[in-house]
Amino acid sequence: MTVLVVAERTGGRLAAASLDAIAVGISLAGTTAAVVGFAAGPGARESASDLGQYGLARVLVADDPSLEGAPPCAGAASVAAAADRVGADTILIGGTTYGRDLVARLAVKWKASAANGVTEVTPADGALRIRRPVFGGRATETRTLAGPRRVLSVRPHAFPPPPSAPASPTVEPLARPEDPAPLLGPKRTGVEATAAGLGPSLGDASIVVSGGRGVRTAENFHLVEELAAALGAAVGASRAVTDAGWRPGSFQVGQTGRSVSPQLYIAVGISGAIQHLVGMVSSRVIVAINSDASAPIFRVADYGIVGDLFQIVPALTAEIRRVRSA
Amino acid sequence: MEIVVCVRPVPEAETRLRVAPNGQTLDADGVKFVLAGYDESAVEQALLLKEAVAGSTVHVVACGPAPRTEEVLRASLALGCDRATWVEAPAEFAADSIRAAGAIAAVVRSPLPDLLLCGKQGGDDESGLFSGALGEHLGLPDLNYVTDLRWDAGTSRFRFQRATEAGAERWEAPAPLVVGLQQAWNDPRTAKLPNILKSRKATVAKVHADPSVPPGAGQPEKFELPAPRTGAKLIEYKTPEEAAQKLVRILREEAKVLP
Ligand SMILES: Cc1cc2nc3c(=O)[nH]c(=O)nc-3n(C[C@H](O)[C@H](O)[C@H](O)COP(=O)(O)OP(=O)(O)OC[C@H]3O[C@@H](n4cnc5c(N)ncnc54)[C@H](O)[C@@H]3O)c2cc1C
Ligand SMILES: Nc1ncnc2c1ncn2[C@@H]1O[C@H](COP(=O)(O)O)[C@@H](O)[C@H]1O
Numbered sequence: 387m388t389v390l391v392v393a394e395r396t397g398g399r400l401a402a403a404s405l406d407a408i409a410v411g412i413s414l415a416g417t418t419a420a421v422v423g424f425a426a427g428p429g430a431r432e433s434a435s436d437l438g439q440y441g442l443a444r445v446l447v448a449d450d451p452s453l454e455g456a457p458p459c460a461g462a463a464s465v466a467a468a469a470d471r472v473g474a475d476t477i478l479i480g481g482t483t484y485g486r487d488l489v490a491r492l493a494v495k496w497k498a499s500a501a502n503g504v505t506e507v508t509p510a511d512g513a514l515r516i517r518r519p520v521f522g523g524r525a526t527e528t529r530t531l532a533g534p535r536r537v538l539s540v541r542p543h544a545f546p547p548p549p550s551a552p553a554s555p556t557v558e559p560l561a562r563p564e565d566p567a568p569l570l571g572p573k574r575t576g577v578e579a580t581a582a583g584l585g586p587s588l589g590d591a592s593i594v595v596s597g598g599r600g601v602r603t604a605e606n607f608h609l610v611e612e613l614a615a616a617l618g619a620a621v622g623a624s625r626a627v628t629d630a631g632w633r634p635g636s637f638q639v640g641q642t643g644r645s646v647s648p649q650l651y652i653a654v655g656i657s658g659a660i661q662h663l664v665g666m667v668s669s670r671v672i673v674a675i676n677s678d679a680s681a682p683i684f685r686v687a688d689y690g691i692v693g694d695l696f697q698i699v700p701a702l703t704a705e706i707r708r709v710r711s712a
Numbered sequence: 713m714e715i716v717v718c719v720r721p722v723p724e725a726e727t728r729l730r731v732a733p734n735g736q737t738l739d740a741d742g743v744k745f746v747l748a749g750y751d752e753s754a755v756e757q758a759l760l761l762k763e764a765v766a767g768s769t770v771h772v773v774a775c776g777p778a779p780r781t782e783e784v785l786r787a788s789l790a791l792g793c794d795r796a797t798w799v800e801a802p803a804e805f806a807a808d809s810i811r812a813a814g815a816i817a818a819v820v821r822s823p824l825p826d827l828l829l830c831g832k833q834g835g836d837d838e839s840g841l842f843s844g845a846l847g848e849h850l851g852l853p854d855l856n857y858v859t860d861l862r863w864d865a866g867t868s869r870f871r872f873q874r875a876t877e878a879g880a881e882r883w884e885a886p887a888p889l890v891v892g893l894q895q896a897w898n899d900p901r902t903a904k905l906p907n908i909l910k911s912r913k914a915t916v917a918k919v920h921a922d923p924s925v926p927p928g929a930g931q932p933e934k935f936e937l938p939a940p941r942t943g944a945k946l947i948e949y950k951t952p953e954e955a956a957q958k959l960v961r962i963l964r965e966e967a968k969v970l971p
Contacts, residue, residue: 396877396878401877457854457855457883457885459844459847459848459853459854460853462848482876482877483856483857483874483875483876483877484876486840486856487840487843487844487854487856488844489840489841490810490840490841490842490843490844490845490847490848490854491844491845491847491848491854493810493841493844493845493848493928493929494810494814494844494845494848494928495848497926498928499927499928499929499930500810500841500928500929500930501839501929501930502838502839502840502841503838503840515933516930519838520836520837520838521729521835521836521838522838524729524937524938525729525738525935525936525937525938526936526937526938527837527932527934527935527936528932528933528934528935529929529930529931529932529933530931530933531930532930532931568851568852568853569853570853571853571885571886571889572853572855572883572884572885572889573883573884573885574881574882574883575882575883576881576882577878577879577880577881577882578879578880578882579878579879587877587878587879589877593969617970636875636880641725641749642749644875645838650963650967650969650970660725660726661725664725670969671963671967671969672944673959673963674944679946684943684944684946685941685943685944686941687941687943687944688941688944688945688967689944689945689946689947689959689962689963689967690944690945690946690947691946691947691949691955691959692946693949693955697952698952698955698956700952701951701952701953701955701956702955702956702959702960704953704956705953705956705959706960706970709964709970
């Protein structure tokens with residue numbers, strides 16, 4: 387099996403989600419030699435040394451400046467050309483907004499079977515068997531991807547990171563295979579980093595701390611944010627909070643907000659309405675802090691503290707800071 | 713402006729999920745199907761654009777089996793869409809979003825509309841494959857995770873935002889374009905009774921999905937529900953400090969989610 391892993395850069399380095407894809411690639415193909423890296427766009431060359439840190443010996447780069455600020459679909463032809471160049475049968479991408487979009491384009495362009503957000507991948511009689519959460523984490527599906535080619539995105543945090551195994555990869559430039567003119571029509575004109583610019587973004591974070599109506603006022607919300615800062619976590623909120631305007635809509639977790647699946651989700655003063663649960667039940671470990679022992683959130687949580695958040699949260703923040711500095 | 717909205721019938725959010733007897737899929741028996749939440753936003757977005765740009769029409773399209781597909785199309789007509797096309801296909805066909813996108817592409821290809829809207833992901837399989845597959849089938853750019861879409865008549869460009877890991881991105885793009893909506897933060901309207909009654913008699917054009925469109929999302933093998941969570945292990949404590957210490961110790965040593 388030959389795997390092409392697509393490297394995505396964020397903030398000048400390899401996205402955490404791309405490491406997940408590398409880890410899965412190595413576990414499937416067995417040796418790093420059968421896993422080839424690919425990076426496109428400005429800065430692609432720098433990705434080669436990043437990929438080398440995980441033992442990838444061969445990296446293709448398409449450092450095409452026209453891909454700066456272009457939509458994800460504009461890069462699909464380059465990825466398909468890279469896959470053909472190395473004879474890959476499988477393309478793996480981190481499950482970010484960029485990666486998920488690319489998977490859909492490649493499924494049609496590269497005539498592959500496809501799945502987004504997989505949490506398990508196993509070979510099965512020449513095909514691949516994948517598992518992924520569906521219905522907001524309320525169920526799991528297993529599918530077989532038959533046929534000679536497949537393209538997958540890997541759900542963030544679902545796999546341990548690949549071991550470090552420094553190598554100096556050969557770097558091969560790849561020319562733009564076709565003129566993507568119509569695909570270059572859309573232009574990104576700006577980015578406003580979310581207020582969580584202080585910490586990781588909701589979709590990326592391995593820990594999320596969310597506050598609900600129990601926090602009572604916009605001013606009190608800093609209690610949630612300080613706990614998140616101590617943990618290096620992203621900040622989320624229930625709809626009660628975003629509806630009240632205490633925090634913007636981009637913080638909302640749930641059916642009409644974001645779905646998150648971190649390693650650790652801490653719900654502070656959130657009752658656990660079904661519309662909130664569907665956005666976070668697939669988190670690995672859930673902690674609830676709520677003064678009402680009968681709140682439904684305690685039914686899905688792994689650990690609970692029944693108590694007043696105004697006492698518990700500051701004590702927890704202090705304890706985290708204490709062990710972190712020890 | 714000619715706008716196409718693609719909608720997918722999905723089980724109501726409150727549905728108690730059950731596994732079908734074959735163990736491979738959701739048991740759809742007795743399940744009520746409705747417009748997916750993101751699709752409600754997509755329909756609302758289409759109607760807002762129609763109201764903003766004189767002479768626009770909204771064409772709603774869905775691929776799937778009877779009766780659920782026809783029902784969500786009529787619900788969309790009741791909300792204010794101008795016409796509806798039902799691309800009839802078996803449930804297994806339509807559940808594969810790449811295949812559904814191929815079947816719908818064949819129907820909307822000529823003449824190409826100015827805008828094709830869909831949800832960022834279905835409320836059921838959450839495959840997130842449809843907008844990209846539709847764009848690729850039609851040779852058009854697609855942008856997913858979009859919010860706050862507007863038409864700027866001065867520059868003849870769509871202007872919108874995208875919610876990505878980097879934050880809120882601002883974009884502009886000429887027509888024609890495929891857009892998957894994150895959540896427009898719009899407040900989807902509800903249909904008025906007279907319009908619901910009218911929609912029952914409205915014409916829904918029906919075509920059969922081209923069976924030669926190849927599948928793309930693989931074969932379902934197993935559908936599983938998680939073991940019911942047994943409920944939280946509650947931490948006993950006398951002081952908030954004790955509660956904090958006990959929780960941090962558990963998270964480090966037992967759950968191993970903190971270093
Ligand atoms: C179509 C639809 C879509 C929706 N989408 C979403 C969504 O995406 N996300 C979402 O979150 N909601 C969504 N909702 C709303 C959802 O139904 C709930 O109303 C919402 O999640 C409640 O937010 P909450 O838990 O913060 O508030 P509440 O339900 O009011 O709960 C507050 C909790 O705080 C606790 N509390 C109070 N004081 C303290 C204290 N001092 N210490 C500790 N605990 C305390 C209370 O015991 C209570 O459990 C949606 C609803 C609909 C109808
Ligand atoms: N069978 C279908 N018919 C019409 N639209 C669909 C169909 N499947 C998916 N879509 C659209 O694509 C969006 C994303 O679905 P998915 O890619 O399956 O997660 C949905 O919200 C719909 O707008």
